[in-house]
Amino acid sequence: MNKFDLISIFPEYFEPLELSLIGKAKKSGLVDISVHNLRDQADDNHHTVDDTPYGGGAGMVMLPEPWGAAIDAIASNVDQIYDLIVLTPAGEKFSQSMAEELALCDNLIFACGRYEGIDIRVTDFYRTQKNFRVREISIGDYVLNGGEVATLVIMEAIIRLIPGVIGNPASLEEESHSLRDENGSLVEYPSYTKPANWRGLEVPPVLLSGNHGEIARWRAEAASARTAELRNRTRE
Ligand code: 6GU
Numbered sequence: 001m002n003k004f005d006l007i008s009i010f011p012e013y014f015e016p017l018e019l020s021l022i023g024k025a026k027k028s029g030l031v032d033i034s035v036h037n038l039r040d041q042a043d044d045n046h047h048t049v050d051d052t053p054y055g056g057g058a059g060m061v062m063l064p065e066p067w068g069a070a071i072d073a074i075a076s077n078v079d080q081i082y083d084l085i086v087l088t089p090a091g092e093k094f095s096q097s098m099a100e101e102l103a104l105c106d107n108l109i110f111a112c113g114r115y116e117g118i119d120i121r122v123t124d125f126y127r128t129q130k131n132f133r134v135r136e137i138s139i140g141d142y143v144l145n146g147g148e149v150a151t152l153v154i155m156e157a158i159i160r161l162i163p164g165v166i167g168n169p170a171s172l173e174e175e176s177h178s179l180r181d182e183n184g185s186l187v188e189y190p191s192y193t194k195p196a197n198w199r200g201l202e203v204p205p206v207l208l209s210g211n212h213g214e215i216a217r218w219r220a221e222a223a224s225a226r227t228a229e230l231r232n233r234t235r236e
Contacts, residue, residue: 002105002162004033005074006151007067008112009049011035013148022156025165033155034074038062041069050115059116067111067122074109075132082107084126084134085154087147088117091136094150096177096185098137099157110154112147186227189219 006014014035017023025031039047043065050060075082083105092098102108111118126132139150160166172178177185192203206218 001029002031002103002159003107004031004110004155005036005108006033006110006112007036007038007070007074008146008148008151009038009114010112010146010148011037013112014152016152017155021165022159025159025162028164030162030164031159036070036074038066038070041066041073053116057116061116062113062118064119064122064125067118068125071109071111071122071126075107078131080107080131081105082109082132084109084111084123084132085151086111086113086118086123086134086136087138087150087154088113088136089138089141089143090117091138093141094137094139094154094157096157099154099161102154103158103161108158110147110151112151114146181227183231186223187230188226189222190226 008014014033017026017033022031026033038049042048042063048063049066050062053059053061071084083102085102085108087110111122123134123136127134137150137154139153144150161172163169166172174188176187179186192207196203196208204218206214209215
């Protein structure tokens with residue numbers, strides 16, 4: 001079973017994991033999710049988890065000691081491989097192919113930093129541990145206040161790929177970003193449902209024709225036009 005251990009100073013951020021498909025996957029035992037409060041590992045009365053940066057500068061840096069203690073407490077089985085995901089805007093950009101890889105991992109630990117990040121020696125140290133794989137991941141080129149929301153995004157992308165979580169696995173096969181060409185991932189064709197005319201906007205007649213060959217051709221063309229348009233708009 002896929003195990004997720006989340007470390008944060010704001011465990012309440014993860015309450016939405018009780019909802020919808022992820023909540024169901026949790027209740028039916030398809031995934032095991034544990035949330036850990038980093039402050040429980042702070043060794044002073046004030047439960048301090050940060051301090052000023054060496055070398056000066058703005059903001060605070062998270063102390064390595066509580067992080068090391070929290071990760072060691074989770075990764076207590078020396079026979080297991082642990083994938084430590086460190087959420088940071090300086091990380092590798094998250095993608096569907098990364099979600100597919102992570103869905104195969106047995107023990108995922110998400111380290112949700114805040115402030116100016118976690119003392120880099122935490123990632124440096126776990127990279128030297130033979131039962132750890134460490135990845136620094138970002139969800140996009142913008143800055144969040146911490147890794148918690150990024151963790152929710154990544155977990156949702158992973159958990160829906162776990163066999164049994166989605167009722168009809170065929171719905172995973174053709175969806176946006178699961179297919180690629182030489183220029184990157186493809187997006188899906190647009191969808192329509194009832195009514196056939198809504199506010200004067202008609203459903204393309206081919207979709208009402210019952211001709212499955214024609215429909216497949218129309219959808220392939222619509223998907224490729226939509227992908228080309230998206231790539232034009234997002235070209236840097
Ligand atoms: Cl993973 N963390 C933070 N703090 N900001 C981000 C991010 C992560 N990904 C994009 N921006």
